[in-house]
Amino acid sequence: MTKTNPIRLNRRGFLAATGSAAVALAPAASARVPARASTSDFAYDFNYTDAEWQSRLTEDEFAILREGFTEKPRTSPLWQETRMGTYHCKGCGLYTYDARWKVPLDKGWVFFEHSQPNTVLTDIDGPTPEYGQSADATLAVAEVHCSRCGSHLGHWLIVEKQMVHCINGTALNFHPEIS
Numbered sequence: 571m572t573k574t575n576p577i578r579l580n581r582r583g584f585l586a587a588t589g590s591a592a593v594a595l596a597p598a599a600s601a602r603v604p605a606r607a608s609t610s611d612f613a614y615d616f617n618y619t620d621a622e623w624q625s626r627l628t629e630d631e632f633a634i635l636r637e638g639f640t641e642k643p644r645t646s647p648l649w650q651e652t653r654m655g656t657y658h659c660k661g662c663g664l665y666t667y668d669a670r671w672k673v674p675l676d677k678g679w680v681f682f683e684h685s686q687p688n689t690v691l692t693d694i695d696g697p698t699p700e701y702g703q704s705a706d707a708t709l710a711v712a713e714v715h716c717s718r719c720g721s722h723l724g725h726w727l728i729v730e731k732q733m734v735h736c737i738n739g740t741a742l743n744f745h746p747e748i749s
Contacts, residue, residue: 612691616662616719627660634740635661635721638695638713643678646739651680655746661721663743664689673734679724680742682735690735691715692726 618626623636633639643649648657657667657680666689673681696710712726714735724737 612720614718614720623661631660631740634738635723638722640724641679641738641740645678646680648680648739648742648744649678651744653746655744657682657737657742657744659689659716659719659721659723660741660743661716662719664716664718666690666716666723667735667737667742669747673732675729675732675734677729677736680737680739681729682737685714685735689717690723691717691720695725 620636624632627635630641634641651669651672654669656665656669658664659666666685667680667682668686671683671685673683675681691714693713693715694710695713714723714726714737715721716723721741722738723741724735726733726735728734729736
C-alpha cells in the first residue's frame with residue numbers, strides 16, 4: 571500500500587480531524603525520525619529488523635506502528651469500545667492502557683488520560699516535509715511510543731481542552747475484563 575491508502579492519515583488531516591492544538595516547539599534540525607529507534611542509543615527489549623516486523627504485522631499495522639502513520643478516524647472498532655478491560659501494544663503485548671482511563675471523545679480514535687506507569691515514551695513528531703511542511707517549521711506534536719518495542723502508538727495532545735493520549739486502535743489489542 572502507498573502513503574495515499576485511505577486507512578492512513580497524514581499529520582495535517584489528523585490534526586484537522588481531532589480539532590487539536592499543535593504544540594509549538596523549537597525548530598527541528600532535520601526531517602521526521604522513524605518510529606523505530608534507528609538513530610537512538612535507547613535499548614528496547616524487542617529489537618526486530620523491518621523484515622521481522624513485516625512478518626509479524628499486517629501492512630497497515632506496520633505502517634502505523636513502525637513508520638508512524640495515523641489511521642483514519644473511525645476505522646478501528648476500539649474507538650467505541652466501552653467494556654472494562656486492558657489495552658496492549660500490538661507490537662509486543664505490553665499492557666499499556668486501562669479502560670478506566672479511557673476518555674469518550676467523538677473523534678474516531680481511542681483517547682486515554684494516561685498510560686500505565688513506565689509503558690510509553692514520547693518523541694517529537696514533525697515537521698514532516700513529505701506532508702508539505704518546511705523542514706525548519708516550528709509546529710510539532712508529541713508522539714507516544716511503546717517503551718518496550720518502540721512502536722508508534724499515537725500522539726499526546728490537547729483535544730477539546732483536555733491533554734490526552736490519542737491512540738491508533740490499530741496499534742492496540744483489547745482484552746476485555748472477564749466478570
